[in-house]
Amino acid sequence: MGKLYDLLSRDYRFKEGLKTCINCGTCTAICPAAEFYKYDPRKILDTVQRKDEAEIEALLKSDTIWYCGECMSCVTRCPRGNAAGLVIMSLRNLSAQLGYFTCSEKGRQLWPLTKMLTGNILHTGYCVHPSTFNPDDHPESGPVSRWVIENKDEVFGRLGANYQGKGPGALRRIPQEDLDELQAIFDVTGGSERIAAVEDASRRKAAEMGMDFDEYTKYTFEHCSPGHFNNE
Amino acid sequence: MIYQGKQKIWADYQKEIPDNHWFYVRSCIRQNFFPASEKYFLTICRDMLGRDIYETEHHTTCAGIAYHCDTIPQETAMTVVARQFALMTEAGYDSLVTSCITSFGNYTEILETWREFPELEAKIREQLWKACRREFEKPKYLAHASDLMYKLRGEIAERAQYRLVSRATGEPLRVVEHIGCHYSKMFPHKGVGGAEYPCVLSGMAEAWGGQVIDYPERRHCCGYGFRQYHVKANRGYSLSNTHKKFESMEPFHPDLILTNCPGCPYFLDRWQYVIAEMEGKTYGQNGYGIPALTYEELAGLVLGVDPWDLGLQVHQVAIEPLLDKIGIDYDPARKYLGMNEKKIKTPGLPTTLKCC
Incomplete structure (x- = not known):
């Protein structure tokens, strides 16, 4: 067994997700991502279960594994109890671990995601928080969301939230002692190490692309090259 | 006979939802975009229909969005959830109701994975102890908030x-x-x-x-x-x-x-x-x-x-x-x-x- 396949096999999601794929393509038929992107989960499972190291490495460095939306519609429909979505998660995990994610445009998006989501978790206790929701980054959120964000205290108060307040309630300020526990969990379980590894690899890639790191973060968050979509 | 057969088949699709005494955990997305919905979940269940729903300020995100955006390892997500279970245990509850489908899926996936791989559950218990000095019981019942609202739909209809x-x-x-x-x-x-x-x-x-x-x-x-x-x-x-x-x-x-x-x-x-x-x-x-x-x-x-x-x-x-x-x-x-x-x-x- 090759090194990459061996590493994948240690991931519980891989153990759960890949049993015996018969390559029927039901996962692809039901997949929302396959309808939109040049993406075929059937082929990914086929590649992985062939255990070809070179092909698995190419997959880990490709855009392909980042097209899935993790809706898990494939899980319900697989006639053999596989979960293509879980296999994708294990592939992404390994790509992040090995730094291969910086080899593809969609993979490089892992840095702005990591910065935003883990930053929110460790600083506020929430994955998403009004203090970091910038309406300019979310033009789709409409004028009503801009109104909410520009009048946070009034609107959240009107709607019964406890915005930045003490005690329980929606959007309460989560006590520092609890944020300290989250930090400790990240430190003990490899979360902090993962953040650092993704940042280090991304900084190296930014330098290679001739960008400063802020520019790289913005670029990877916003830029979409041609060639990803089925209708191109 | 046919009707009875259908009833038997339908029984496989039912879910046991206890009527009362729930430990409540909130949703990141709903707190940001629909905070009044969470307020009225509690108002309807507690104040109008008299159910016991407990919330502590010390619970946090389940980290489900970060997990499904592949930004944190599986064990990090599991240990954050284990901490929520510890808060539930410390508060004296054994039923957990979550306001979020991503959390519901996350909690379910974790409990099912632990059922299949007990050694992983043991590892997460050790990590939680090391990080937070907390221990936990797994919830006997796990529900999404809509499960509870579904159970109470008749009482809501009576007061409509x-x-x-x-x-x-x-x-x-x-x-x-x-x-x-x-x-x-x-x-x-x-x-x-x-x-x-x-x-x-x-x-x-x-x-x-x-x-x-x-x-x-x-x-x-x-x-x-x-x-x-x-x-x-x-x-x-x-x-x-x-x-x-x-x-x-x-x-x-x-x-x-x-x-x-x-x-x-x-x-x-x-x-x-x-x-x-x-x-x-x-x-x-x-x-x-x-x-x-x-x-x-x-x-x-x-x-x-x-x-x-x-x-x-x-x-x-x-x-x-x-x-x-x-x-x-x-x-x-x-x-x-x-x-x-x-x-x-x-x-x-x-x-x-x-x-x-």
Whole structure:
């Protein structure tokens, strides 16, 4: 067994997700991502279960594994109890671990995601928080969301939230002692190490692309090259 | 005989939902975008129907969004959830109800993985102790907030001040429901009705007088897709999936969309605004959109709660045509007030999508 396949096999999601794929393509038929992107989960499972190291490495460095939306519609429909979505998660995990994610445009998006989501978790206790929701980054959120964000205290108060307040309630300020526990969990379980590894690899890639790191973060968050979509 | 056989088959799709005493954990998305829904979950269950729902300020995100955006290792996500279980245990509860489908899916996946791989559960227990000096019991019952609302739907119907019926015609309103992928697509036996016959929302809509409408893309994802929405460059994925659903439901002329998942009502609301602005197309009547409601918002309307207390002003799609259809009283002048009736600046208006 090759090194990459061996590493994948240690991931519980891989153990759960890949049993015996018969390559029927039901996962692809039901997949929302396959309808939109040049993406075929059937082929990914086929590649992985062939255990070809070179092909698995190419997959880990490709855009392909980042097209899935993790809706898990494939899980319900697989006639053999596989979960293509879980296999994708294990592939992404390994790509992040090995730094291969910086080899593809969609993979490089892992840095702005990591910065935003883990930053929110460790600083506020929430994955998403009004203090970091910038309406300019979310033009789709409409004028009503801009109104909410520009009048946070009034609107959240009107709607019964406890915005930045003490005690329980929606959007309460989560006590520092609890944020300290989250930090400790990240430190003990490899979360902090993962953040650092993704940042280090991304900084190296930014330098290679001739960008400063802020520019790289913005670029990877916003830029979409041609060639990803089925209708191109 | 045939009826009994059907009953037996249907029993496989039922879920045991205890009637009382729940430890409540909130949703990141809903706190940001639908905070009044969470408030009214507690108001309806606790104050109106007398149930014990306990919340502690010390609970946090379950980290589910970060997990499904692949930004944290599985063991980190598991240990964050183990800490929530520890808070539940310390508070003396054994039933956990979560306000979020992503969390519900996350908790379910973790419990099922631990069941299959006990050595991983043991490792997470060690890590939680090392990080937080906490221990936990696993919940005996795990529910999504809509499961509990489904269980209480009859009591809500008994107290209803309005029914989901057109005041003008006397006909039931046409309701489409959207379950949310992580409710039962991964672990069908954990949802009411499973993945094939999910009735958690349709049960509420019918109990409150509505008519549930089937349409071809009823079970299609709303398009959230985690990284496919959170990264600006990818949002075409999210929009395209929602567009597909609206094109599919349009011929059936729904009066409202009832949603389960935290993100789904946001996407089914906001992408209607985007489609209207981009293509000039609207899916409701007379240039309006189709309102996408949370189950608490719908329950609140049925119970006679003021629409602006329920937070229906923070939807981009105007709710007023639906209120008029049912005959619900509301004061347009109070829609965009701040706290204590304070007048604040009102939101801008979309160019195409009609708003009140």
